[in-house]
Amino acid sequence: MKKEKENIAMPETEEGTVLFNVPFPKDLKQLKGMSPIITLQHYGINYIHSYGQDSPFFAGLANGRLLGTRCTSCGYVHVTPKLHCQQCGGECEWMELPKEGRIHTFTVCYFGSEEFLKETPFMLVLVEFAGAKTLMLSRLLGVDPSKASVDLIGKRVKPRFKRNSKFKPTDVYFVLTE
Numbered sequence: 678m679k680k681e682k683e684n685i686a687m688p689e690t691e692e693g694t695v696l697f698n699v700p701f702p703k704d705l706k707q708l709k710g711m712s713p714i715i716t717l718q719h720y721g722i723n724y725i726h727s728y729g730q731d732s733p734f735f736a737g738l739a740n741g742r743l744l745g746t747r748c749t750s751c752g753y754v755h756v757t758p759k760l761h762c763q764q765c766g767g768e769c770e771w772m773e774l775p776k777e778g779r780i781h782t783f784t785v786c787y788f789g790s791e792e793f794l795k796e797t798p799f800m801l802v803l804v805e806f807a808g809a810k811t812l813m814l815s816r817l818l819g820v821d822p823s824k825a826s827v828d829l830i831g832k833r834v835k836p837r838f839k840r841n842s843k844f845k846p847t848d849v850y851f852v853l854t855e
């Protein structure tokens with residue numbers, strides 16, 4: 678009972694009154710006891726970002742093509758692309774993935790990072806492609822998260838691409854094909 682009472686609190690938000698002045702003592706000795714001034718500040722930086730060796734993957738997304746890589750030594754196919762084979766370390770070449778995959782597994786997200794919080798609940802899927810050894814993590818659209826069930830596992834899905842590319846992994850998402 679005591680614990681329940683401790684949990685009662687008004688919800689806090691970050692906005693407040695704009696403050697142009699603060700109380701200031703005549704006797705400067707009192708400044709040592711002053712509480713810290715705390716304000717809300719915006720923080721942001723611009724920087725030059727390189728996609729490096731991953732650039733072809735994002736160029737593919739911008740052109741409605743989903744690319745993976747194949748090891749030229751052992752043939753291991755990576756879905757999220759790797760320029761060097763995670764199996765043998767050999768050099769990989771770019772390849773287009775099949776136009777369709779299957780749901781390996783899924784989850785419904787009721788919480789997320791700040792960018793995606795407003796979109797909750799949403800679904801994430803791990804997609805398997807024929808011939809590929811790794812899985813692709815992506816969003817599944819068109820399925821009501823409250824109706825998600827294990828029946829989804831094994832269902833065929835196809836990628837869709839944002840028309841206006843943001844050059845982010847979220848440029849691609851999946852929908853059911855059946």
Ligand SMILES: [Zn+2]
Binds near residue numbers: 751767
């Ligand atoms: Zn290899």
